[in-house]
Amino acid sequence: MRAVVQRVDGAAVTVDGETVGEIKGRGLCVLVGVTHDDTEEKAAQLARKLWSVRLFEPEQPGGSEQSCSDVGAPLLVISQFTLYGDARKGRRPTWNAAAPRPVAEPLVDEVVARLRSLGAEVATGRFGAAMRVSLVNDGPFTVQLDI
Template identity: 75%
Template sequence: MRAVVQRVDGASVSVVSDAGTETVGEITGEGLCVLVGVTHDDTAETAARLAAKLWSIRLLDGERSCSQTGAPLLVISQFTLYGDARKGRRPTWNAAAPGSVAEPLVDEVVARLRALGATVHTGSFGAHMRVSLTNDGPFTVLLDM
């Protein structure tokens, strides 16, 4: 699993459809916005390790974690984190797990975070989404599990 983790001062995710745009997840104030990609060999154990890391990693102001402050997380699936654009002009997505594998594992990350006590908001798997955030710092970290 791969996660792009941004310390934010507010973030939201909206789903775009023919009917319009609807906000499906939003956090206000200090928190983490997490984009999660899944690859073929990821498992529920990988998801559990990522959740534990996200809950305890000290990225918030004053080198604190969400577990210490109760700060919320906005978790959004993003298969493009496993895109490979080293050759040619068009990325390949061969390293990204298919939706049938990825969706349950992203759900597992969210469930594990909630079991740890986290307030978690999410996007909508497979939907056309728009993410808005205020990166605080700016502060962005890449996690590979």
């Protein structure tokens, strides 16, 4: 699994003009891609990493960075098969490494379910929909996680 994680000060996803997922204030916007050999265990591992990775500035000078679990920050999780696009050859990317919907959708749902079971507040996009994502990147701060 692959995730592109952006530290944000608010983010939302809309489908056909309707807001389907939104977080307010400090949190993470997470784009999740699934490949063919991903499993429920990898989804659980990604959820644990997202909940515990320290991406937020310390509240006190000289303090240590903090995680979503430390500060109760929400996450907006959005499926994005294009994270496994390959544009090294030719002028069009291929999507061969991206898992098909019957494989990918349940695994993205598993990441969300595992995050919620850890205590996270999670908003989501809509799998397979044409989505518009808006966010305020805080930093800017963006990191890629591969599980």
